[in-house]
Amino acid sequence: MENMKVLVVDDEGDFIELFVKRLKKRQIDIIGVESGYRALDILKKEKIDVVLLDVKMPGMDGIDTLREIKTKYPLIEVIMITGHGSVESGLQGMIHGAYDYVLKPFDLEVLLNKLKKAFERKRLKEKA
Amino acid sequence: MRKKLGNIFRIFKKKEHTEEDLEELRLSFKERYHSFKLLLSANNSALEVMGAIDQALQGNNPFGMSFIRASSTAASVSVYKLIKHLNEISNNKYTELFLRFEEIQDSIQKILSQKKTIKDEVMVVPLRSVDRDMYDLVGSKMANIGEIKNKISLKVPPGFVITSCAYNLFIEHNHLQDEIDRRLQSVEADNIEELYTVSSKIQNLIINSKIPQKLEEDIKTSWDELAKEAGKEITVAMRSSAFGEDTEDNSFAGQYRSELNVSFDHIFDAYKEIIASKYSLTAITYRLNKGFKDEDIFMSVGCMVMVDAVCGGVMYSRSPLDINDDSIFINSSWGLPKTVVDGNSDCDLFVVSRKNMEITYRDIKNKKNKFVCYPKEGVCRVDITGENANLQSVSDIDICQLSKLAIKMEDHYLSPQDIEWAINQIGEVFILQCRPLKQMENLKIDYPEDLSNKENLITSGGITICPGVGSGKVVLVKTGADILSFTEGSVLVTNQALPRWASLLNRAKAVITEQGSFAGHFANVAREFRVPSIFGLKGILEKLNNGDIVTVDANAKRIYRGKVEISYNNLGEKKNFMEGSPVYETLREVSRLIVPLNLLDPDSFEFKPLSCKTFHDITRFAHEKSVHEMFEFGKTHNFSEKSSKQLFYKVPMQWWVLNLDDGFKEEVIGKYVHLDNIVSVPMLTIWDGIIAIPWDGPPIDGKGLMSVMFQATTNTSLSVGTRSKYTERNYFMISKNYCSLTSRLGFHFLVVESMISDRTRENYIRFQFKGGAADYNRRVRRVQFVGEVLEKYGFKSEVIKDTIICSLDAQEKDFMLSRLKIIGYITIHTRQLDMIMNGEARINYYRDKLHSDINKILS
Structure with missing residues (x-):
């Protein structure tokens, strides 16, 4: 997981704050933002490897943001965050090029494993 | 990627590869290897979720719509990934699978999005125009009371019903549904503590919502009419009336709130509180246990002029x-x-x-006490x-008059x-509510002879509420907080038989109360859940302590200390309450598109994308083809380094090996790879297990063999192409720390996949085994047998019909290797065990043999 840089996008500020704190404790370089627009701004400036993206956000929703990201930065891997109410959008995400999805509330270990695998895949694609 | 593949195609035409070409081929192969690993992982998650669905359908544990939604998505995402990775490996040879996938996915979506709708638009209806056909609009309870009033002309207080449309309007007006779903679906169904919190939060949310103005106006109009009709100031009794309640098997007795003696000043608050009670802890658990869809329950509320009762x-x-x-x-x-x-x-x-x-x-x-109306509003309990x-x-x-009414209604x-x-006060008899009554079969109990003079009889008495016998640990329940500490299989002992204890019934072995009536809500629900219960047993709270083990014989109204064996015909046993419910049926329909496997024989002509009818079919197809494609790569690209080699162990074996990365000691030239050139730790371990103990051939059993022959002639997919019957194909794909083995021998199909190194957390073994030629029951018994054996050695196992998936994760290297060796042994020695799977003695013999062999291997 060395050198992996993660961006987490979720409109729930409390969630972002807690999540960023927990991942930083595990030495993961992570930024959190609260909307799809902000996410795209960050991507302009920073080199991000994996984006964690909430499906349900006001304004530009998760799927729209995913599309933008995959068009502009095809190498970045995206993992969608779905709630039980929006679990069906997990598949929507996959079809639009997401690497995987997690169901909130999730087990941190499960998510870390997915992050790691997404990162591996990104590195492999970069070499190709 | 596409450009690169173009290059590769140009490369084929040349006979010899340059070093640069070789590098490109290696890279291309590496990408495929990566996709293949992802495919296997998707394959495993697809099978796991199918196992979970199959398990849920056994109906031993209640589940809700959120389980169905989450599982369906997990299945479709895994299968989608499988198809995607298969196409990455095969240069988009199987895009047709996406079409099949979409069709199946659409059908699943259609089932999941079915929703009950109310077509009417009326917000409030007077009770005088209600009959039992209107249960959609006014709920079952009010439909029944309307029927009594208008069709049998019994004396029922006048009133009106705030309809299910009004409920919908209220929920929509406040945008409540999404929020409710979100909160409700994030809790684990069996975590009572969490449910409790969520339940109170949702109820608050509802109570703090606004009633739409139109609805307020309609209720006001109906109230005024009612008051005018009565010719005086009125108060009403307000009762919940939901769709699906008050049926014989699902009484919902006391699960929702009622408000008595409500004046107009408080009608709106009372309305909201009754609506909110749809999300009381007891109501949520009741629906879950009975498999009702939350979104299909529309709460109507009946308002009937209050009867100031002398007795009732x-x-x-x-x-x-x-x-x-x-x-x-x-x-x-x-x-x-x-x-x-x-x-x-x-x-x-x-x-x-x-x-x-x-x-x-x-x-x-x-x-000792009674409930009476306050003059203006509300009721209170007063001492007598x-x-x-x-x-x-x-x-x-x-009493005589009441009895006649009861017979009239029954008729x-x-x-x-x-x-x-x-x-x-003036002696008029009113009917306030009626619903179908569930009668129980009479129980036949065989009492042991010495029971009558047992010394361990604690006490006897009270009234039988629900017959039967149950034993377990006593939990004294006094307050709501005690609900949280009530454990599965306990005996519920409490002072009053309150409806709020109903959420414990699914987990209780028996119930004893000091007070409570035969006809109360809690008694009704106890009978519905068939929990042996005695009410009105005075002094029991003083005789029992938390943790005592007791046996409750509700028939004889006796309590014994300890566990006493009393057998009775099991009519009183708990049944599967989910089966037949709307939620259960939804899962069953969805599962038909996910779980069954129709594609059995890869050599058959029918083994093609178009034949895939379920997600399991796609999974099986994609897995088979992925292995095929990986093995083809070397051949089609004329690339010896990544071509499969035949295993040479004493003689050439029917086993093929593909080196994914660093699985060989040195480059293999030619056709064969010798065992001593293999450095893949997991493969060598599996091989050790395979050869550890010689296989003494298929077990002989006359009938079993007949069963095999019979299957071969009736199952077309097994008999098409005679060669399929005895084909043996074993494929290893290896690197130093990784090995996947796909093996088909005749009717058996098995997959082993393992990654083992010093990085403990990444270690895993997956073992999947399916098929056999004997009839279905024997095949199922065999996989259960295999699962049982492997669980003894620390594996987790899951059975989906006649397939078993076993797994072991994140253990130390040496432990993992010892377990992988067991798997190697099992792959050979369980072949055709299905043939002997009909005799207990034979099964025991083979169980003992397996365990003793495994102990030998491990020592």
Whole structure:
């Protein structure tokens, strides 16, 4: 997981704050933002490897943001965050090029494993 | 990527590769290897979720719509990934699978998005125009009472119903549904503590919402009409009336709130509180246990002019405990019938013979208190002083009159009825509620001979609420907080038989209370869940302590210390409450598109994308083809380094090896790879297991063999192409720390996948095994047998029909290797065990043999 840089996008500020704190404790370089627009701004400036993206956000929703990201930065891997109410959008995400999805509330270990695998895949694609 | 593949195609044409070409081929192969690994992981998650669905359909644990949604998505995402990775490996050879996938996915979506809708638009209807066909609009309870009022012309207080459309409008107006779903679906169904919190939050949310103006106006108009009709100031009793409640098997008794003696000042608050009670803890658990879809429950609310009762209660037109008993059972108390219904104090019981209306049994209790109406609004419990407490609360004449009403209603509905009644100051008898009554079969109990003089009898007495025998650990439940600490399989002991304890019934072995009526809500639900129960057993709270083990014989009304074996015909056993429910049926429909496997034989002509009817079919197809594609790569690209080699162990074997990365000691030139050139730790371990103990051939069993022959002629997919019957194909794909083995021998299909190194957390073994040629039952018994054996050695196992998936994760290297060796042994020695899977003795013989072999291998 060395050198992996993660961006987490979720409109729930409390969630972002807690999540960023927990991942930083595990030495993961992570930024959190609260909307799809902000996410795209960050991507302009920073080199991000994996984006964690909430499906349900006001304004530009998760799927729209995913599309933008995959068009502009095809190498970045995206993992969608779905709630039980929006679990069906997990598949929507996959079809639009997401690497995987997690169901909130999730087990941190499960998510870390997915992050790691997404990162591996990104590195492999970069070499190709 | 595409450009690169173009290059590769150009490369084919040349015979010799340059070093640069080789590098490119290696890279291309590496990408495929990566996709292949992802494919296998998707394959495993697809099978796991199918296992979970299959398990849920056994119906031993309740599940809700959120489980179905989450599982369906997990299945579709895994299968989608499988197809995607297969296409990455095969240069988009199988895009047709996406079409099949979409079709199946659409069908699943259609099932999941089915929703009950209400077509009507009326917000409030007067009770005088309601009958039982209107249950959609006014809920079952009010539909029934409307029927009684208008079709049998019994005396029912006038009133109106705030309809299910009004409910919808209220929920939509406040945008509540999404928020409710979100909160509700994020809790684990069996975490009562969390459910409790979520339940109160949702209820608050509802209580703090606004009633749409249009609805307020309609209710006001109806109220004024009602008051005008009564010719005086009125108050009403408000009762929940939801779709699907008040049926014989699903009474929802006492699960929702009622508000008595409500004035207009508080009608809107009371309305919201009743709506909110849809999300009380007991109601949520009840729906979950009975498989009702939350979103299909529309709460209507009935408002009926309050009857200021002198006495009231509940009567049954027949005995709920014995289907052969046609006596009428009348429970009565002073004041409002609430005393009987809530079950918090004792009340009188009368049994009336149907033939001559004679009272054959009367039990007059000391009635300590009663509920009465306050003059303006609300009800209160008052103590009964003086001799009234011990007086019969309803006269013999009224008992006779009530009995006749019960028979009249039964005759109208043509089924036994559960009826709430009240008698006012001037002696008028009102019917307030009625619903079908569930009668139980009479239990036959075989008592051990020495039971009558048992010393461990603690006490006896009380009334049988639900017959049967149950034993377990005593949990004394006094407050709501005790609900949280109630453990599965305990005996619930409490003072009052309150409806709020209903959420514990699914986990209770038996119930004992000091007080409570035969006809209360809690008694109803206890019978529905078939939990042996005794109510009204005085002094029991002092005789029992938390943690005591007791046996409750609800038939004989006796409590024993310790576990006493009393057998009875299991009519009283708990059944699977989910089966047949809307939620259960939804999962069953969805599972038909996910779980069954139709593609059995990869050599058959039918083994193609177009034949895939379920997600399992796609999974099986994609897995088979992925292995094929990986093995083809070297050949089609004329690339020896990544071509498969035949294993040479003493002689050339029917085993093929593909080196994914660093699985060979040195480059292999030519056709064969010798075992000593292999450095893949997991493969060598599996091989050790395979050769550890010689296989003594298929077990012989005349019938088993017949069964195999029979299957071969009836199962077309097994018999098409005779060669499929005895084909043996074993493929290893290896790197130093990784190995996947796909093996088909005749009818057997198995996959082993393992990654083992010093990085403990990444270590895993997956073992999947399916098929066999014997009939279905034997195949199922075999995989269960294999699972049982492997679980002894630390594996987790999951059975989906005749397939088993076993797994072991994140253990130390040496432990993992020892377990992988067991898998190697199992792959050979369980071949065709299905043939002997019909005799207990043979099964035991083979179980012992397997364990003793495995112990040898491990030592």
